[in-house]
Amino acid sequence: MxxxxxxxxxxxxxxxxxxxxxxxxxxxxxxxxxxxxxxxxxxxxxxxxxxxxxxxxxxxxxxxxxxxxxxxxxxxxxxxxxxxxxxxxxxxxxxxTQAEYARCVVDAVHEQGKDYGRLPSQHEQVMVEFSQPNTHKAFHVGHLRSAILGDTLSRILDFGGYDVVRANYPGDMGMHVIKWLWCYMNFHAGEKPESDFTKWMGGLYAEANKRLEENPELEADVRALYVRWDQRDLEVVRLWEETREWSLQGFYELYKTLDIHFDRYYFNSQMEKPGKVIVNQLIEKKIAQDERPEGAVIVKIDEVLGLEKEKYRVFVVLRSDGTALYATEDLALAKQKFEDYPQLKRSLYIVDVRQSLHFSQVFKTMEIAGYPWASQCQHIPYELVSLPGNVVMASREGTVVLLEDLIREATQRAYDVVQQKNPDLSEAQKRATASAVGIGAIKYPMQARENAKIVTFDWESALDFNGQAAPYMQYAYVRAGSILRKAGGAILDSILPDYEMAPAEVELIDIISRFSREVERAAKEYRPIQVANYTYDLAKAFNNFYSHCPVLQVEEPVRKARLRLVMATRQALANSLILLGITAPEAM
The missing domain is CATH 3.30.1360.70 (Arginyl tRNA synthetase N-terminal domain)
Structure with a gap:
């Protein structure tokens, strides 16, 4: 343009x-x-x-x-x-000139359609690792933000011209899984979930923790079971494989509902052996200190770097009994990604801010070990999701709001609103619209706050048709479509708006023209909030235009020029909503 x-x-x-x-x-x-x-x-x-x-x-x-x-x-x-x-x-x-600029912007939207705002190829491959749920635990609202931020950032980077690899790294082995298996083998042997896999499995995980807290002497049995797993005991491995699949099937269904997909799945169970190989190499290179059996294998990063002031602290890379830690596996995962994708330029990790020190230790250790790509790894931290009253999800205690329950309630609340606002829609239309509005209401708050700030989720603001919420933006899209339907067809010819444009008209054109710049900035800064705020500004500007600038009741050529502007707005809204992973419905 x-x-x-x-x-x-x-x-x-x-x-x-x-x-x-x-x-x-x-x-x-x-x-x-x-x-x-x-x-x-x-x-x-x-x-x-x-x-x-x-x-x-x-x-x-x-x-x-x-x-x-x-x-x-x-x-x-x-x-x-x-x-x-x-x-x-x-x-x-x-x-x-104002008229020529306006025509050029509107024409560009009409010519480029769904590609309006897309940037040319950056000739750079980027991996975005996100979501990372733990199997054998509940998939709750607290897990949602990583999934939403990662999906949106992937969409933005793709639209920004990057070759994006979407990766997921479920935690399918660790002490949480061993606790679950211990509880299942001792108290629920032979049981199978009939429905709500993640809910049922999350309940058993909370039960396991409660039993162990009440009977701490049983921790020894759990540790013994972990050793059996580490030695690949057939009974333990077979049970783990079967129950792991139960969790994964539940995750796949949730991703489908949320319209989130992945190009590559890594599992932490795959990283244990290669992680231990790397740890042995660190020991051989005198980077790591082996203090077993009394202690663990550690890397004193600050000491290795000769830093006087503590920055990285002591990095524990293997337990004293030789079993793997998340650190062991993350060392292997970082290496595996660049082996699988030799052209990879950046490896991004969308992970909880509480893991910031951990990832700085992982990346710095790999840099010390001589891996040239270590500087291309970057942690993109995010804060937690809380409910009103600062109730933060914790699957260990079982005080969680399950994601499927949240989606179910969001869809029902949206259905009630659609039923009230547009009762003449068919039942199928109501259901489809309710799903789009409900899921949009869940997704938008996760993106409309800075990554490093806590999101407090509440229904009143999430389903607000008059404020900074997904339904407000979706309704602007629907309103634009309604105007165009009443006009009876598309205005295909380019029009020079050589009349005195209203301030609301000028503002709307300006915001439409900024789309590609906002995408570029969001991609460079890894900040989906840029697109989230832009989409709200666009919807707000359109509603202001709708209130102050008649479209169907004005004389030509103003009528045609404004109709083309409405068409351009609708397309720009659709494109920006797609980047947020939010469906633009045809009716509400």
Missing amino acids: FDLEREQVEEKIQAFCQKNELPEIQLQWSWIPFSGHWGISTSLFALAAAEVRQKQLKINVPQRASELAEQAAAFLGLPAGFEKVEAVKGYLNLYF
């Missing part, structure tokens, strides 16, 4: 440089902050500096940049599509 206009200006600036025997440079353009007019700006400081060096001039660069900007502005005159050219302190500012 506006590439042609920019290229024409660049050609004239190059002609200006040739005429004045100035060095050739690559111009860098930026958008001028919107204040009623749209414009682009470029600095001539680099040109001035190059000329001063080339000609050995005795003049300071800022002064020369200002002179060149004034001369270039005079040389350019008023290029086609621009209403103003000015030189300001070494910068060349060009402002588009």
Whole structure:
């Protein structure tokens, strides 16, 4: 968008440089902050500096940049599509004509459709690892944020031109699994869940913890069972495989409901052996200290690096009895990812902020061990989800809100609203709309807060049709569709809105035009909140336009121009909602 206009200006600036025997440079353009007019700006400081060096001039660069900007502005005159050219302190500012800018934005949306806002290929592969639920435990609301943030970030990176690999790393082995197996073998042998797999399994996990807290002497039996697993005892392994599958089937169903998919699954049980190999290598290289059997295998990272001030602390990489820790497995996983994907440039981990020290230890240890890709690993931390009253989910105590229960309640609440607002819809339409609205209501709050801030989830704000919530944005999309249906068809021809546009009209066009810039920023900063806020701003601007700018009841050419703007808004809303993983319904 506006590439042609920019290229024409660049050609004239190059002609200006040739005429004045100035060095050739690559111009860098930026958008001028919107204040009623749209414009682009470029600095001539680099040109001035190059000329001063080339000609050995005795003049300071800022002064020369200002002179060149004034001369270039005079040389350019008023290029086609621009209403103003000015030189300001070494910068060349060009402002588009309002009507031409508006037409260009709206035309771009119509021509590009679902690809509007998509950035060109960055020729870079990025892996996003997210969700990482533990098998044999409840999948609760606390797990939701990693899944939602990871999915949205993957969508944004893909739309931003990156080759994205979506990875999941379920915790299918560890002390939590051994506790569950111990409880099952001793108190529930032979039982099978008939439905709600994750709920049933989460209940057994909470029961296991309660029994062990009441009878701490039984911990020895659990440790013995872990050793049996580590030695690949056939009975234990077979039971683990069967019950693990129960958990995974429950997870797959939830991902399907949430429209989340993965390209690659890793499991921590696969990482035990290769993790122990890496630990042995760390011992051989004198990076790790083996204090077994009295102690564990540890890496004193600060000491190895010669740091006087503690930063990384002591990193425990293997238990004293030789069984693996999460650290053991994470060392192997980091290595495995780059072996599986040799072109990988970045490996992102969407994991709870409480694991920040852990990942800094993992990445720094691999760097010390000589793995060149260690610096390409990055932890993207997020905060927890709490319910009103600061009730934070904890599957250990069983005080959890299960995700399937949350989805069920969200869908029912949304159905009640749809039934009230649009009772004439068919039952199938009501159900489909309720699902879209309910799941959108769950997803949006997870993204509308900074990653590092706690999300407090409550129904009143999540299902708000008049505030910063998914239903508000979905309803704006539906409202735009209603206007277009009443108009009786699409307006295909490009239209120059050469009338005095209303402020609400100008604001809406400006926000639509910013979409690709918001996507680019969100992709670079790993902040889905950029797109979440943008989508809300777009919906709010459209509702303001709807209130102040008649569409169907005005004369031509205003009617056609505004209809095309409504079409462009609807498409931009659809594209931004897709990045958030939220369905845009046809009716509400």
